[in-house]
Amino acid sequence: MDWDQIYFHAKEWVNAAGARIRLSFDETLNIQTKSNANDLVTNMDKEIEQFFISKIRAVYPDHKILGEEGFGDTLENLDGVVWMIDPIDGTMNFIHQQRNFAISLGIYENGIGKIGLIYDVFHDELYHAKRGNGAYLNEKPLAPLKDSTVKESIIALNATWVMENRRIDHNLMIPLVRDARGTRSYGSAALEMVFVATGRVDAYLSMRLSPWDVAAGAVIIEELGGFVTNLRGEKLSFLAQDSLFTANQGLHQSILKDYLKEGRW
Template sequence: MSLTPKQLDACVLVWLDEAREQILNAMQIPLQVSEKTNARDLVTNVDRSIEQFYVQKIQHLMPNAHIISEEGYGDHVESMDGDVWFIDPIDGTLNFVEQRAEFATMLALYHDGEPVCAWIMDVIQNEVIHGGPTLGVFENEQRLSKFENRGLAAGLIVVSGARLLSNQMCLPEIAQTALGFRVYGSAGISYMHVLQGRAIGYISKMKPWDYAPGVALAKTLGLSTSNIDGNALNMLISNSVVVSTPSAHEEIMRIEKQTNGV
């Protein structure tokens, strides 16, 4: 059985609604929170149960697909050949725990390294940005319009707060050049700002499940995507990821090259 992207999109939107219900119900009782690498890198019972939910759904729908996922219920994937899913059950777990808001649940499907379809849901706002190359990009039922190709000085840039503070990826210079910068603490929420045209770009260093959905949707809209050196992303490893308007992308690459004396 092979689904069209449209059928697949409709199917996953139902999974997201179910996941959202489960997340909201789980928030009614105390969360079980544990630290992964440190106090800023958390995992909860909800991250785990939602990932398991998605893994089961995917394995039932596409038994031959490979799964790259945050909490370890996926596969050890060493190639982007064939169908590869990315799962981030709760993106922005610190916001989830501290704010009970401003977090996302995200999925993406790539085939032979190219995006097929992706989904980013702001769980509390009940907004989902979804689509892919053959479908276009939608916010709920509404098609997202083409972005304006603005440069850094003409728009807001979203960055990783931790990377900015530790002076990585020229983020202080880039933030200073932009009209303004924002820090939201969730890749999904940050990508939503860019896809909606509210920000001209987002820069952070992230794991594949953090960026695969946002990169898929951004590519579909014609935004530029690369690592901080301007090279294509290796979707199997952590990357310093730049997603922005083409104009801002050029400027970011120029700042990067100047600062590193290339």
């Protein structure tokens, strides 16, 4: 398997997709809803996913594709090479703000992350990693993650999880929010994961994400020595929705032990 060639093509296609999205800023979007009124999808989400699929099918016809908008394959396992695509992660931000969204592309072989690319289109920032070769922001190497404590950390966490909700007992998250230096929420799992990778935030927690939300970020963070698990501390499966908890090694261990161990996640 020529992973250097795959890496080259992936970066080339992500940059081309980003250029197409930038051109759409002055266009009128066709906006539809999916599972609920706030689960939005645009014609651009669909067009970009189909763009990636056409490129992958033409060059790598034996590779599998898992995409948010459903134009890829239906997978029962991760055997072989699988491309996991979120064409626009943070669609609500894309619609309302035209920023704080990203293209997310993770490439896995037999369930192991090989390549991760997250492109912040508005800021023209491409975060990328190839397993065993470090992680980069554009062409600048990212530094390995440093350990931190809860009291000196900024944690990315949606406010939904510290107010009454259907998924968890919100009281479980209150001590963590109280003890942290601060919390942030950006509305894009891909960006929140690269913010962990760059140290802009120290941890990111979410109750339910899909494989294409986290596949690319997991490769980047693990390449820098960070941990990516669910809220039970288990390895992600990348075949179903799951919770997510990612942080530098020391913070991951301390939050898991001191704040998350009693939860039913």
